[in-house]
């Protein structure tokens with residue numbers, strides 16, 4: 001953001017290179033270190049729009065503290081300033097503005113959508129994947145009956161993980177993260193424990209084996225964890241059968257065929 005002319009040149013080169021096949025957008029913050037103002041961010045937007053032709057901006061409504069604040073703390077410490085983003089949307093009606101930063105519930109999404117063109121969600125979706133189903137229902141009007149089941153979400157995810165990510169070399173621990181928020185309650189905790197120990201085993205056996213050793217499909221590891229978690233939970237339910245009033249599982253999980261997706 002310190003050099004909008006450079007950003008514009010980079011964007012122009014990208015736009016020329018993709019020949020219209022991909023939309024080039026810019027994501028930025030509202031300031032840097034001790035500079036945060038409408039004038040600063042609007043100058044940045046104007047130069048990029050005028051010199052590169054970018055018309056779609058995603059604005060994280062915080063400044064970036066480049067001196068002495070870690071990337072992680074930069075997600076929480078600099079205060080949010082949504083009105084600056086609203087002002088940009090009002091000042092440049094021909095450009096598209098998507099707001100980002102700290103948005104984590106449906107009423108806030110609705111409120112922002114009344115002021116800007118879109119909302120980008122980061123950590124909320126990372127930590128609670130089912131929030132996307134809430135969004136489908138409340139923002140896009142998708143009926144409850146059309147919301148995908150846990151089994152179908154899992155089947156699609158595992159197919160994607162096996163078919164694309166394993167070949168790219170993405171680590172299983174990274175692939176397992178989104179699953180953590182799919183399974184809730186006590187069954188979820190048991191599942192996380194099972195998959196955690198299977199992942200540790202898979203990683204150490206890969207490290208011991210020679211390079212080029214084929215990797216186990218991520219779906220196999222997940223299914224083994226699901227079977228283990230399911231049988232542990234069923235055993236618990238049986239052992240507490242006499243006092244079953246509060247022991248309904250929060251979510252039933254079934255091992256799935258990734259190929260079904």
Ligand SMILES: Cc1cc2nc3c(=O)[nH]c(=O)nc-3n(C[C@H](O)[C@H](O)[C@H](O)COP(=O)(O)O)c2cc1C
Pocket residue numbers: 027060075100101102103120121122123124
């Ligand atoms: C684990 C993680 C990785 C991120 N990686 C990127 C990235 O590569 N590029 C980027 O522009 N923002 C990245 N961000 C920032 C998010 O896109 C987003 O701006 C930020 O999390 C604030 O939105 P939120 O409050 O909805 O999470 C990342 C955030 C997290 C938590």
